Amino acid sequence: AQSVTQLDSQVPVFEEAPVELRCNYSSSVSVYLFWYVQYPNQGLQLLLKYLSGSTLVESINGFEAEFNKSQTSFHLRKPSVHISDTAEYFCAVSVYGGSQGNLIFGKGTKLSVKP
Amino acid sequence: DAGVTQSPTHLIKTRGQQVTLRCSPKSGHDTVSWYQQALGQGPQFIFQYYEEEERQRGNFPDRFSGHQFPNYSSELNVNALLLGDSALYLCASSFYRQRYGYTFGSGTRLTVV
Numbered sequence: 001a002q003s004v005t006q007l008d009s010q011v012p013v014f015e016e017a018p019v020e021l022r023c024n025y026s027s028s029v030s031v032y033l034f035w036y037v038q039y040p041n042q043g044l045q046l047l048l049k050y051l052s053g054s055t056l057v058e059s060i061n062g063f064e065a066e067f068n069k070s071q072t073s074f075h076l077r078k079p080s081v082h083i084s085d086t087a088e089y090f091c092a093v094s095v096y097g098g099s100q101g102n103l104i105f106g107k108g109t110k111l112s113v114k115p
Numbered sequence: 116d117a118g119v120t121q122s123p124t125h126l127i128k129t130r131g132q133q134v135t136l137r138c139s140p141k142s143g144h145d146t147v148s149w150y151q152q153a154l155g156q157g158p159q160f161i162f163q164y165y166e167e168e169e170r171q172r173g174n175f176p177d178r179f180s181g182h183q184f185p186n187y188s189s190e191l192n193v194n195a196l197l198l199g200d201s202a203l204y205l206c207a208s209s210f211y212r213q214r215y216g217y218t219f220g221s222g223t224r225l226t227v228v
Contacts, residue, residue: 004157032215043119043205043219044158051215090157094215102148102171103217105157 002027002093006106014114015083021076021109023065023091031093033074034103035065038088047089050074086113119208119220127226128196134225136191140208141218146170147189148217149181152203164189165211193225201227 007022025031032051036044048059055067065076074091088108094101120139128134140147146165150158160173164183178194187208193200203222210216 034215036219041221043221044207045219046217049215092157101215102160102163102173103150103158104160107155107157 002029002031002095002104004091004093004104004106006089006091006109008109009107010110010112012112012114013081016080018079019077019081019085019111021089021091021111023074023076023106025072025074025091025093027072027093027095029095031095032101033065033067034092034094035059035063035074035076036090036092036105038090038108040087044090047076081111081113083113083115085111087111119206119218121204121206121220121223123223124221125224125226127228130196130198130227132196133192133194134196136193136204136206136223136225138189138191138206138208138220140187140189140206144208144210144218145187146209146211147183147187148207148209149189149191150205150207151175152205152222153199154202158205161191196227198227201225 003026005024013019034049035047037047048057050067058064063078090108091106092103122137148163149161152158163171167183180192183189205222206220207217
């Protein structure tokens with residue numbers, strides 16, 4: 001069985017500071033990895049995903065995540081955060097193989113960006 | 116292009132009652148998955164429908180059932196509601212042959228009293 005651990009439930013940070021949201025996973029088979037963002041009273045939006053290829057993946061709004069197979073991690077980073085990045089972030093995995101595997105989510109990390 | 120539409124947005128039910136939640140997938144999508152997100156938790160997979168059949172199921176009791184219609188829309192039914200069923204229910208649609216191209220709806224907030 002697969003599981004996802006997000007090590008920080010809340011991360012407060014000042015605007016323009018760097019941030020890292022940590023995600024570790026456990027799986028006996030290869031997995032795909034995802035980060036989703038959830039703004040208040042909204043559904044989930046895909047931020048970025050790792051399916052194969054380069055272990056460093058980037059989103060259009062400045063976030064990046066690096067797949068580290070040896071450490072079974074997929075930490076999310078941004079060099080300079082904005083107030084608008086305040087949201088809850090979920091790390092998720094899905095079993096490799098097949099096109100429509102279900103997603104297994106972590107408990108989420110609430111990012112709070114302060115002015 | 117409309118995204119995933121869920122109805123209703125909020126719902127209050129009494130313990131023991133039955134509830135039906137609805138989902139219209141994004142245009143061009145043919146697969147619908149349902150997730151339950153309890154307060155302070157990540158979403159948990161309930162089941163997935165494709166070609167009007169349940170293709171995968173998570174660890175949820177038989178009180179949770181679903182249906183997919185020929186137009187790809189879907190319903191989630193929960194019988195004999197428990198207080199613990201209070202949660203945000205999220206629908207995600209995708210195209211079966213595109214890997215992990217999920218689009219999530221904004222969810223239905225179910226409160227059981």
